[in-house]
Amino acid sequence: MTLVQMQPRSVSADAVHHAVADAMEAAALQVCDDMTVEVASSVMASARAGHLLVLDEDGLCTGLVTPAQLAAVRDGDAYTDRVRLRDVLGDRGPIIPALTTMATAEHAMGHRRLDAPPVVDEQGSALGVLALAR
Secondary structure, eight states: OOOEEOSOOOOOTTTSOHHHHHHEEEOOOEEETTSBHHHHHHHHHHHTOSOEEEEOTTSOEEEEEOHHHHHHHHTSTTOOTTOBHHHHOSOOOOOEETTOOHHHHHHHHHHHTOSOOEEEOTTSOEEEEEOOOO
16 A cells, blocks of 8 residues: 655755745645556546655655646556556756755746655755746
């Protein structure tokens, strides 16, 4: 069974650069990368979530998936109901360390046309997502 973590991790003001902390939304839905695409789609739909943070077996953030990304995978020719999130993550863009300056994060997001990359602590644990007004 795959763990779904619903509690965001707390972050002290000293641990996160002030500007990144202001723009960061706490992580709500975190799932393990062994979850199937089908189950992940169901979790997002039932929670009415716009994304899931994906964690590896050590609890480190490996990426973020959206309903549109999962729909594209399900519509692909190679899709089966056994495809797991770790099989489809690929290069989903940068994961932003919490101490990154906003200028650097905005540059990475603009360059990759991302709306909400994951924000992680020094150990790679998910803290939330960086959502900028566009």
